[in-house]
Amino acid sequence: MSDVTRPAPRQEDVGRAGRFLFRAGIGLLVLWVLVPIWFLFVNALSAPSEVTSFPKRLWPSFDMASLQFFWNFQGVTRALWNSVKVAVLTMILSIGMGAPAGYALSRFDFPGKEFFRVLVIMTRAFPLPLLALPLAVMFIRTGLDDTVLGLALVHAMLALPFAVLITYSLFSGIPVELEEAAWTLGCTRFQAFVKVVLPLALPGIAASAVFAFVISWNEVFAAAVLTIENRTLTAFLLQSLNVSPLPLKFAGGAALVLPALIFIFAVRKYLFAMWGIANR
Amino acid sequence: MAEIAIKGVAKQFGDFTALHSVDLTIADQEFMVLLGASGCGKTTLLRIIAGLETPSQGEVWIGDRRVDHLPPRERGIAMVFQNYAVFPHLTVFENIAFGLRMAKLPQAEVTRRVTRTAELMHIEQLLKRYSGELSGGQRQRVAVARALAMEPDVILMDEPLSNLDALLRLEMRAELKGVLAESKTTTIYVTHDQVEAMSLADRISVMNGGYIVQADRPTQVYRNPAARFVGSFIGNPPMNFLPAKGAGDGRWHVAGQVFDGPKVAAAEFAIRPEDLHPSEHGLDAEVRVVEPLGPHTLVTAEVAGQPFRAVLESDRAISPGDVIPLAPIPDRIRWFDPDTHKAIQ
Structure with missing residues (x-):
């Protein structure tokens, strides 16, 4: 027993x-x-x-x-506004270039497709500090230094791999038959994209845009190196909070983290999809 | 008027040849079924007619227009896809209206046509729903309605019933036949289901390995297969084949029996399982398996070492191990060339 x-x-x-x-x-x-x-x-x-x-x-x-003091601190609002401008521009640039690349990856077979996919990720393996000095020199020569556009270009480069991969998985999730059906029903390739693919992909594209926004919003290194007058919030905090009292540092940190947290939470479903985690 | 002519159409995917120079003419208002196992090129041929693939060679004509260089939207076709392809972000109404809106028809005409085709397909109560709220069968009805609403010259269907369960498939098959006959369009229908092909088609094109092996009326395809492949592919169970030895002057020895046949050098004997009956003299069949199916009994046997099937009356007691002489109905015997596998007339 x-x-x-x-x-x-x-x-x-x-x-x-x-x-x-x-x-x-x-x-x-x-x-x-x-x-x-x-x-x-x-x-x-x-x-x-x-x-x-x-x-x-x-x-x-x-x-x-603490927050009140932070808000009234000389230059904070301007840096915040700069951050928003750079982030929005980053969003537009990375989606404008990333979504077509993602569509091409999911719909067309072209030579070097697999290599291109690896290459897209490889850009993230390249350390930014290594790039920053030559970039700064080049920006000064071309007059892009200390501008919103210049920084947005660098941030777009950082956000592009994610934009490409998220939109790639997004478009791959939309059956080709839907597009083909639209073609047989009188659509050109572009019309079929606008009338069928885009409405279905839009939430995901928006999520990928928000993610690009957050990448730019959080980025500090390039922002600190490439701007002087037109600092973004991260670069500004790095510069001025070193010499600020502790409460101010916490207030600044919270102001930075909050939007990123909210945005990432809002688009979490699509980020999971990108990383191949089955959701629901 | 939409006669379809396919002239020397071939398609290569890299090293793989999906279609070898196919010629086919489909008459106006004809219901043509492309039948074959998967990978035989039937879907490729359909997609070439639709304009979703470009042929490597050859011409496609619809009516009196050459269309192989035109995009799908300019070909006057409508297509029904295997997985329905109902747009998930639009209501059933807007799905059916999609092509009509692209053609910029006035709203009154759009509403009239959507209502009419929805009634035809019995989905008028679903017009406000979205694809996600429909069953598979209902989605397929929407897909067919969407194609019919275009009032196209040609409707192309790519295995439209294969995703439905058996009972629904039977119901939809009969309905499709009625609706399409009424719509007076030319239909090309791809399937791997021979029963579907036999029941729907005016003509069947049996495809194998990128060739059209036979294109004829269903009964012809069944009774007079143009090639050994057709006999072995169509019919359940398929045709029986036995080697034959020439005895001169058109007489042939088959498993110890003598039959009248063609006056050629070599031939293979063929008979359908239901064209056999037990008799005093016939092909000696050694019974292996007996499957009573109700209306008849399926007998799997061996004749001269070759597998051999017969469909017999169910009232006869047969058990494994029995040797029964099976006599073929003389005018149902077919002969094939053992080298080319083509039928000998």
Whole structure:
């Protein structure tokens, strides 16, 4: 009797331990992401005196003094406006070039297609610091230095691989038969794209655009190297917050993180699709 | 008026030849079925007629226009796809109206035609729905309605029923036949299902390995296969083949029996399983498997070491191991050339 029943609890124990490990792992990963964010927001939304105090409160006191001071800080609004301009331009450039490339990858067979796909990703393997100096020299020669367009071009280069790959998987998810049906029903290739493919791909394209926006919004290195007067928010914070009091740093950090977080959350479904994680 | 003429059409995909110089003429208002196993080139041929593929060689004529250089929209065709291709972002109404709007027809005419074809396909109660809210059968009805609403000269159908379950397929088959006969269009219909082909077609083009092996009326294709392949592909169970040895003067020895045949050097004997009946003298069949199917019994046997099937009356008791003489109906015997595999007339 006991011989028969003995293995059962053991297996249960193994299962329980496995589940515990699994949950602990998940908990650890979640904390890894959430603790810094929590830390940032608690400090940003607390009174300056609380920032340096210990222990921390779990919930901020919603004292707006730090944020108010940050907002009125000389040059912040201008840098914010620059960030928005660069990010919007990056969005337009990367989708304008990335979506057609993604469409071509999904619909046409051309020589070197696989190589092109690898090449698109390879651009991300190229370290930006290596590129920054020659780029800065070239920008100064062509007059692109310290301009919104110049920086947007660099950011578009960073965002393009994602734009190409997201739109590629997006267009691949739309059956060719739908386009073919449209052709037999009187559409030119372009009309079929506009009337059938685009409406179906639009949410995903918007998501990919938002992602490009966030990449530009968060980018600090190129922004710091290539601009002087027309600094974006990241470059501006890097420059001026080094010498600022702690509450101000937290307020600046929160102001940077919040839009990126909201946008990424809004388009998470499409980013999962790009990385091949089955969603739903 | 839309007679379709295919002249010497060939298609290569790299090293692979999908179609070898195909010639075919389809009469106005004819229902032509392209029948063959997958990879035989039937879909490629259909897509070339539609303009979704360009032929490597040859000409396609619809009516009195050469169309092989024209895009699909200028060919006067409508197509029904295997996976329906109903636009998911449009309602059923707008799906059916899609081509009419592209043709810039007035709204009254669009509404009239959409309503009429929707009634024809029994989907008038679904006009406000989206594709995602429809079943497979309903989607296929929308796809057919969308094609019919164009009032095209030619309707092309690429295995339109193959994604439906068996019962629905039977129902849609009968309905399609009626609707298409009424619409007076020329129809080209691709399928791998021989029953579908037999039941729908005015003429069947049996395709194999990129060739049209035979293009004829269904009964002709069944009774008088132009090639060994047609006999072995069409019919369930397919035709039986036995080697024959010439006895001179058009007489042939087949498994110990003597039959009258063609006066040629070499020939192969062929008979359909249902054209056999038990008799005192006949081909000695050693029974292997007996499958009673209700109206008749399917017997799998061996004749002179060759696999051999017969469809017999179900009231006769047969068991494995029996040796029964099976006599073929004389005028149903067919002969094939063993080298070219073509029928000997």
